[in-house]
Amino acid sequence: MIPELSIMEKAKVITTIPGWREKVPEFRKEGKTIGFVPTMGAIHKGHISLIERSVSENDVTLVSIFVNPTQFNNPDDFNNYPVTFDEDIRKISEAGAAYVFYPDHEDLYRDNYRYVISEKSLSKILCGAFRTGHFDGVLTVVLKLLLISGADRAYFGEKDYQQFKLIEGMADAFFLDTKIIPCPILREPSGLALSSRNALLSEQGKAKAPLFYQHLKRSATIEEARKKLAASGFEVEYVEEHFNRRFGAVYLDSVRLIDNVPLTLKGV
């Protein structure tokens, strides 16, 4: 019999808020730092890179899985969101995180969403201009999760760059103790940014999707990018430039995809 070389420790799933919060003082007493990676599940390599970064920079890593209904402006989008819980736990465990927080809706939204975190400026452009209330839902759930986590550091992917900037701003505005850490976008070899939504694309859609990144990156102007995307069969929601980056949102196969590239990469 071939001996097993490494035995993977399965992450412990915690479903209640006190179940996690009572552990935090114990970690503090032992001088351990806590890293936190909030997710909505459907774990892919992009999430794994955040988890691995957290594992390398902290003593304990907590990953949350919660498909947050308040950030979906379209009920179909919420209902179709991929749920792959058992696979998620396996991948999270392999990446080295020791704990998964999997709260239920009633517990997290005990106020029935009466209390809402709203940002008045950046949240109104780009995705915010097309997804009414989306960032209220994101900021509200992230504030709850950050406060519950008691984390020293929390990790967010730059694919959702607007989300990252808003969370970073919220942490500063509300004097949160958690440091908000941006992590680079992970891409397929084709250039397509990794996203849970990619799983919803048809085979044809998957073949076409890399053109989103190519046109965003290679076009000389935002007008050119829009035209090329439309000509390639994407329904363009926006292409805009902010923070020295070019941002895009498109629909393909009725699946909404977003991406962004630093302007220094433009034309490369």
Ligand code: PAF
């Ligand atoms: O980026 C996401 O997956 C979600 O917006 C987040 C940060 C987990 C909040 O629900």
